[in-house]
Amino acid sequence: MFTPNQLTGLYKKISDDVVLGQDVKIYDFTNLYGCEIGDGSKIGTFVEIQKGARIGRQCKISSHTFICEGVTIEDYVFIGHGVVFINDRFPRAATADGQLQTEADWTCVPTRVQTGASIGSGATILCGITIGENALVGAGSVVTRDVPAHTVVAGNPARVMNRRVDMEENSI
Numbered sequence: 001m002f003t004p005n006q007l008t009g010l011y012k013k014i015s016d017d018v019v020l021g022q023d024v025k026i027y028d029f030t031n032l033y034g035c036e037i038g039d040g041s042k043i044g045t046f047v048e049i050q051k052g053a054r055i056g057r058q059c060k061i062s063s064h065t066f067i068c069e070g071v072t073i074e075d076y077v078f079i080g081h082g083v084v085f086i087n088d089r090f091p092r093a094a095t096a097d098g099q100l101q102t103e104a105d106w107t108c109v110p111t112r113v114q115t116g117a118s119i120g121s122g123a124t125i126l127c128g129i130t131i132g133e134n135a136l137v138g139a140g141s142v143v144t145r146d147v148p149a150h151t152v153v154a155g156n157p158a159r160v161m162n163r164r165v166d167m168e169e170n171s172i
Contacts (some may be wrong), residue, residue, distance in 0.1 A: 004074045005071075006060045011028040011033070012026060012028060012029070013027050013031045013033070014026065014030070014032045014033075014087070015032065015033035015034060015057075017033065017034045017042075017051075017108070018031045018032045018033065018034065018035055018036070018037070019027050019035075019036040019037070021037060021038045021039035021040070021041070021057065022027055022039045022040070022042070023039060023040045024037050024038075024039070024041050024042075024043070025041075025042045025043065025061075026043045027043065027044050027045040028045055028095055029045050029046045030043055030045070030046070030047050030048070030049075031047075031048040031049075032047075032048070032049045033048040033049075033050065034050065034051025034053075035047040035050065035051060035052070035053040035054065035055065036053075036054045036055065037049070037055045037059075038054075038055055038056045038058070038059065038075065039057045040056035040058045041055050041056070041057065041058060041059040041060070041061070042059070042060045042061065043055075043061045043063075044060075044061055044062045044065070044081075045063045046061035046063050046064045046065075046142075046168065047062075047063065047064070047065045047066075047067070048065075048066050048067070049054045049061075049067045049168035050067065050068045050069045050125070051069055052069040052070060052114070053067045053068065053069060053070070053071045053072070053073075053136060054071075054073065055073045055075045055077075056076070056077065057069070057075045057076070058075060058076050058086065059075065059076065059077045059078070059079070060077075060078050060079065061073075061130075062079055062080050062081040062082075062083070062121070062145065063076075063081050063082075063111065064081055064082040064106070064163070065079055065080075065081070065082060065083045065084070066083075066085060066088050066092075067079075067085050067107055068085050068086065068087045068100055069087055070087040070108040070109060070110040070111060070127065071085045071110070071111050071112075071113070072111070072112045072113070073107050073113045074112070074113060074114050074115040074117075075115050075116075076115055076116045076129070077113050077114075077115070077116065077117050077118070077119075078117075078118040078119065078142045079113075079122065080118075080119055080120045080121050080122070080128045080139060081121040082121055082122045082142065083119050083120075083121065083123050083124075084113060084116025084123075084124050084125070085098065085124065085125045085127075086124065086125065086126050086127050087108050087109055087110075087111070087127045088106050088107070088109065088127065089107075089127060089128070090106070091106070091149055092105075092106070092148055107131035109127035109128040110118055110127070110128070110130055111125060111127050111130070112129075112131070113125075113130075114129045114130065114131060114132050114133040114135075114149065115133050115134070115135060116133050116134040117132065117133065117136070117137070117147075118136045119131070119136065120126075120136075120138050120139030120140070120141065121135040121139045121140070121148050122140045123137050123138070123139065123140065123141045124141075124142045124143070125137075125142065125143045126142070126143060126144050129143060129144075129145060129146050129147070130146050130147070131143065131146075131147045132146070132147055132148050132149030132150065132151070133149040133150065134149060134150050135147045135148065135149060135151050135152070135153070136151070136152045136153070137153055137154070137158060138153065138155070138158070138161070139154075140154075140156070141153060141154050141155055141156065141158040142155075142157055142158060143157070143158045144157040144158065145157070145158075146158070150163075150164050151163055151164070
């Protein structure tokens with residue numbers, strides 16, 4: 001197991017509170033704090049993973065992706081380039097009295113991506129949903145509700161395109 005300081009370079013920000021498994025690969029221009037990353041996972045360039053987020057084993061998180069607090073990504077998940085997760089149903093910068101919001105002023109809504117799922121590049125994942133096992137989210141989709149296991153969804157909002165992903169060809 002590596003300590004965050006062993007992987008931190010000039011172009012990486014990895015806080016001491018990050019928990020890294022064995023053989024994790026983290027590329028430059030990353031910002032990781034308070035998160036957990038499982039064995040063998042790969043974190044691409046320009047990725048931010050916030051506190052409380054969990055990445056499972058053998059995941060691939062592609063470049064330019066944002067994984068916020070409250071997101072759990074299980075094992076063997078693929079996240080394409082530029083995927084954005086959202087954790088607040090009613091985001092605001094300030095409170096009703098004009099003060100900048102703090103953590104006490106909003107509720108983090110959790111999201112779960114289950115084992116073997118794949119999310120295409122440019123997708124936006126709204127909070128409070130579950131993407132089922134081995135599901136496939138098409139590139140550019142906006143996911144606004146749960147995605148059943150073994151299904152393909154695409155579009156804005158994402159809709160079911162295929163009810164059964166052929167796992168013989170796409171096995172993990």
